[in-house]
Amino acid sequence: MKTGSVQTSVPVYISVILPVYNGSSYLREAIDSTLGQSYPHFELIIINDGSTDDSASIISSYSDPRLRFYQQENQGLATTLNRGISLAAGAYIARQDQDDVSLPQRIEKQIAFLEANPDYGMVGTWAAIWEGTMPTERSHKHSPENFKLKFDLLFNNPFVHSSMMIRKSVLEVVGGYSTDRNRQPPEDYELWSRVARQFKVANIPEVLHIYREMPQSMSRTGDNPFIRHVLNINTENLTWATGASYPTQSFQDLAALIHGQYQHFSHKTTLNEMFSIIQKAAKKLSDDAGVDCNNIRDDVQSRLKNLRYRYYQAKHFGLLGDVGRSILNRILHKCRKLVCRI
Numbered sequence: 543m544k545t546g547s548v549q550t551s552v553p554v555y556i557s558v559i560l561p562v563y564n565g566s567s568y569l570r571e572a573i574d575s576t577l578g579q580s581y582p583h584f585e586l587i588i589i590n591d592g593s594t595d596d597s598a599s600i601i602s603s604y605s606d607p608r609l610r611f612y613q614q615e616n617q618g619l620a621t622t623l624n625r626g627i628s629l630a631a632g633a634y635i636a637r638q639d640q641d642d643v644s645l646p647q648r649i650e651k652q653i654a655f656l657e658a659n660p661d662y663g664m665v666g667t668w669a670a671i672w673e674g675t676m677p678t679e680r681s682h683k684h685s686p687e688n689f690k691l692k693f694d695l696l697f698n699n700p701f702v703h704s705s706m707m708i709r710k711s712v713l714e715v716v717g718g719y720s721t722d723r724n725r726q727p728p729e730d731y732e733l734w735s736r737v738a739r740q741f742k743v744a745n746i747p748e749v750l751h752i753y754r755e756m757p758q759s760m761s762r763t764g765d766n767p768f769i770r771h772v773l774n775i776n777t778e779n780l781t782w783a784t785g786a787s788y789p790t791q792s793f794q795d796l797a798a799l800i801h802g803q804y805q806h807f808s809h810k811t812t813l814n815e816m817f818s819i820i821q822k823a824a825k826k827l828s829d830d831a832g833v834d835c836n837n838i839r840d841d842v843q844s845r846l847k848n849l850r851y852r853y854y855q856a857k858h859f860g861l862l863g864d865v866g867r868s869i870l871n872r873i874l875h876k877c878r879k880l881v882c883r884i
Contacts, residue, residue: 556584556649556707557630558638561622565640566595568754575643577606581650584636585610587626592616597640620719620729627718630710639704642669643752651746652707662688663741664708664734666701667750674754686747689831692738693838695731696779696823697800697845701743703730705751712741727768728775735779773797773806783823792819799852800845807856813849820845 558576562569576586586606590598590613601611612629614622627635634656636649648667655665671680684700685691694700716736719729726732737743776797781789791808796816798806824842828835835842 555632556581556634556636556653557626557632557710558584558586558636558649559623559626559630560586560588560638560640561591561619561626562588562593562597562601562640563591563616563619564593564595564597566593566597566600568641569597569600571643572638572640573601573604573609575645576638577604577608578646579644579649580646581653582608584608584649585631586638587629588612589614589622589626591618591622618721620721620726623729624718624721627710627713633710634707635710635713636707637704641754641756642704643754644705645750645752648705648750649707651748651750655744655746656707656709659742659744661742662744663712663737664706665744665746666707667705667746668748669702669705669751669753670749672752672754674756681749682753683747683749684745686745687837688742688744689827689833690838690841691743691745692827692831693824693841695735695738695743696783697776699728699731699734701730701734701745702751702753704753706730708737712737716740723767725771725774728772731772732775735775739782769801769803772801773803776800780819780823783826784819785826792816796820796849799849799856802852802855804852804856809856813853816849816853817846820849 560572560576565572573586573588586609588601588609588611590601590611592615598613601609610629612625614625617625623637634653636652638644652665652667656662666684668684669682671678671682682702685694691700716733718733720726720732734743773794774797777789777793780793780796786793792811792815795807795811796819798804799816820842824838825835828837
């Protein structure tokens with residue numbers, strides 16, 4: 543379908559929200575990939591969040607009647623996304639990032655899934671990973687299954703943010719993106735965690751999106767609150783999943799070890815205590831979902847094995863002192879980056 547071929551009389555059903563902040567490098571590719579979707583019944587809401595580059599002129603060059611363009615002073619990602627949701631006329635909210643690409647059938651397959659599965663609150667897709675303009679052999683291929691995704695969400699984010707489609711009614715129930723600076727970034731992981739506590743979630747097991755890794759990504763820089771917030775969300779998720787009244791040191795220690803943040807490990811929690819938390823969370827999730835816990839036996843065993851390794855690493859890591867930990871952290875960070883590029 544060519545850009546501009548859809549008439550204004552076509553009813554809006556889906557609202558695609560694309561926030562922009564100094565995104566001129568790949569913005570046209572992101573917009574074209576959205577307007578070129580095989581499913582035509584959508585509006586594309588683009589909000590320019592105080593860009594100082596030529597993003598505004600790129601957006602203004604489009605005449606497609608499905609595109610709605612708004613400009614504002616810089617407010618940040620979470621606030622901008624919430625504004626987009628408030629402006630949305632569609633029953634479904636789809637995300638698109640300024641530097642990512644949606645493949646032609648992405649929206650068509652997501653709307654088909656959600657229409658056929660009314661008990662699901664949101665659905666993502668698999669995504670190919672590019673480094674700038676270069677494709678890689680890597681991809682995000684997380685589980686498509688609700689139960690496994692809910693277990694994974696206790697520890698990490700198994701969804702590609704810019705590939706997501708979510709019911710607007712779900713956002714009205716759980717609330718939108720948190721604008722609390724103590725809870726974001728990561729805006730997406732914080733929101734998905736709340737959604738999954740009340741609704742089923744899924745990924746379509748097809749590569750329908752291209753996720754572009756950018757060197758300035760906030761989650762990839764060391765001097766930011768990202769990891770601290772992730773640990774807090776992990777702690778909350780584990781507390782909720784086990785039915786505990788409040789988070790204890792054992793939950794915080796488990797979250798710290800999961801992410802290799804040895805400096806945040808208190809050394810007061812035993813390995814068996816943390817094993818028990820993971821096993822209890824898996825059992826409670828399976829009971830709530832009415833499925834056999836054996837469905838994620840391999841996932842649980844993998845978590846336990848990884849935790850055991852991190853626990854004994856932390857025992858040795860704690861002997862290094864602050865300076866030694868800082869040096870080792872930098873070495874490990876560089877090693878992880880090197881491994882990711884192989």
